[in-house]
Amino acid sequence: SSELTQDPAVSVALGQTVRITCQGDSLRSYYASWYQQKPGQAPVLVIYGKNNRPSGIPDRFSGSSSGNTASLTITGAQAEDEADYYCNSRDSSGNRWVFGGGTKLTVL
Amino acid sequence: QVQLQESGPGLVKPSETLSLTCAVSGYSISSGYYWGWIRQPPGKGLEWIGSIYHSGSTYYNPSLKSRVTISVDTSKNQFSLKLSSVTAADTAVYYCARQGEDPINDSFDPWGQGTLVTVSS
Numbered sequence: 001s002s003e004l005t006q007d008p009a010v011s012v013a014l015g016q017t018v019r020i021t022c023q024g025d026s027l028r029s030y031y032a033s034w035y036q037q038k039p040g041q042a043p044v045l046v047i048y049g050k051n052n053r054p055s056g057i058p059d060r061f062s063g064s065s066s067g068n069t070a071s072l073t074i075t076g077a078q079a080e081d082e083a084d085y086y087c088n089s090r091d092s093s094g095n096r097w098v099f100g101g102g103t104k105l106t107v108l
Numbered sequence: 109q110v111q112l113q114e115s116g117p118g119l120v121k122p123s124e125t126l127s128l129t130c131a132v133s134g135y136s137i138s139s140g141y142y143w144g145w146i147r148q149p150p151g152k153g154l155e156w157i158g159s160i161y162h163s164g165s166t167y168y169n170p171s172l173k174s175r176v177t178i179s180v181d182t183s184k185n186q187f188s189l190k191l192s193s194v195t196a197a198d199t200a201v202y203y204c205a206r207q208g209e210d211p212i213n214d215s216f217d218p219w220g221q222g223t224l225v226t227v228s229s
Contacts (some may be wrong), residue, residue, distance in 0.1 A: 030211065039152075042203055045217035048217070053166065086153065086154050088156075095167055096170065
């Protein structure tokens, strides 16, 4: 079982805002990273650290954290944002890494 | 820019050893970073297998630790994964990725395109 817990599925209306969450005790100590994965493609990093976007990632993607919960927010969701999203962080030992189970985002 | 490419057999027999290599271009492995392996069974989520620091220190998923070996070949600028005693449960797309070495940024980026390994007789 994953030490990071995500809702299996979330939906959002086109142009609206959606928050995808990730819960885990290790998130009290370590930042989460977020990845977008579209069918048949490798994951792509969209958020890392406190709230950093790699080059090329639209600014509608943002990250935040509070207590044991990390969140990925998409402000003004687009059709192309429909994908699976995974969080990732170190585990409680600090020497290993773990992925959340993933959240399937549907843009209606 | 940094690019990673996985290679290895696409079919492995049960009880045998799965061996994959990740060739890195655009960056010298010996210069820094962790280098990691992640897998994804068909239709399922991502699972971290293990990572190796550029100095050679290794970190493994406890659930796979007894069967996994990750090594680095700086002369060829590549790193490798060996998973022994495979079963059908090891069938997955295997990805390699560069991993940040700072606790503030230890994310996996970039990723290779992935390679499907099927365990079957």
